Amino acid sequence: MDDRTGLTLPEELLLLCTVPQTGLLKRPQNFNRVLAGAVLAELLLGGAITVDGKRITGVRPLTTPGDPVADRVVADLARAGKRARALGLERWVRKVSSRVDRPYLEALQARGLLLAGRRRALGIFPYTVWQVVQPGWFKDATARLDRAVGQQGDDRDLALAALAGAIRLDRRLYSGRGHRDTRRRIQRLTRESPIADAVRKVVSSDESAAGSG
Template structure:
């Protein structure tokens, strides 16, 4: 089922997939772990919006009577409203269907363009290329500031940096984000939930979001990269 784009602020999962898109090759980095990474972004977005809570043993559940307005996030919220779930279970259920609908949103927004091509001069296909909005460049600059320049992150940028690092794709961003020892250490801090005091407004929201991302990271990093 196609999920229509919204006119308001893009979701965190849209931002993450846009960052993982590689304009030079027209491919998505980290395809082997993509559904876990995108699922982690949805859970983090729910946590940042106050729609998610954690229970004993790191399980997550929806906050009753507080659904998100975005249809894509609402689907995940409905699933978690049934009963508390382990983060890995939630990722396995939420993540796999996300790539197509999220990519459709990015194309509809103009962040990514589709270009018709022919293979061997016979078969029609489409290729992906950088869009007209320059939003990917702005997102990448935000992540660079916190990883390279040591800037204090906003919560969304901290979550993006953590999930990007967990995906194993950061070395592919070497031109924009040098793959150096300080950057690696800083990225690992984000993976572990060390975002700084200003990364989220309320302490409860910060704790829930860090728990979600930390568990998602743990699930992602044990997957094979091949």
């Protein structure tokens, strides 16, 4: 967890989905894949896992437990042992993706940063929308990306930017021809990060499967 904001990478990625004009979260398709990657990146930054190439090479107990998703993932990784196939990053992005968003949405709601509302699709089918209560947090998260692109960011800033690129949030946050270099820099960060690149590949595979269906 980041001492400067008190937010985890999954929480910051959710806030990056804010539509400034409405304050509502608009998550890209397959967004849970990048949240799963953010959980793994948080573990890497905290020293709970080590990564080499396309696989996780080491697992250690969390020094500051408390995130129920991260706690569960570390326990699952420890049970997986040291089999190379069992510790592939793409495999764990898929595994962690299941229902990963709700705990972080509720954590943001508990902190007073998000407000849940109910709407109905076609006037019949209920669904939940999430409204950002304090827009300044969105600005803080985008400032991290700016630092990463400007080569002034720390490891956490770089991880956030790389993950944003993995789900193509950079296209929304830096739209237009004037930001082409920024988008290229973020995509380069994505490919240089083993975890973010694993997310990118899983998302690409999902999209290919959906297109062929």
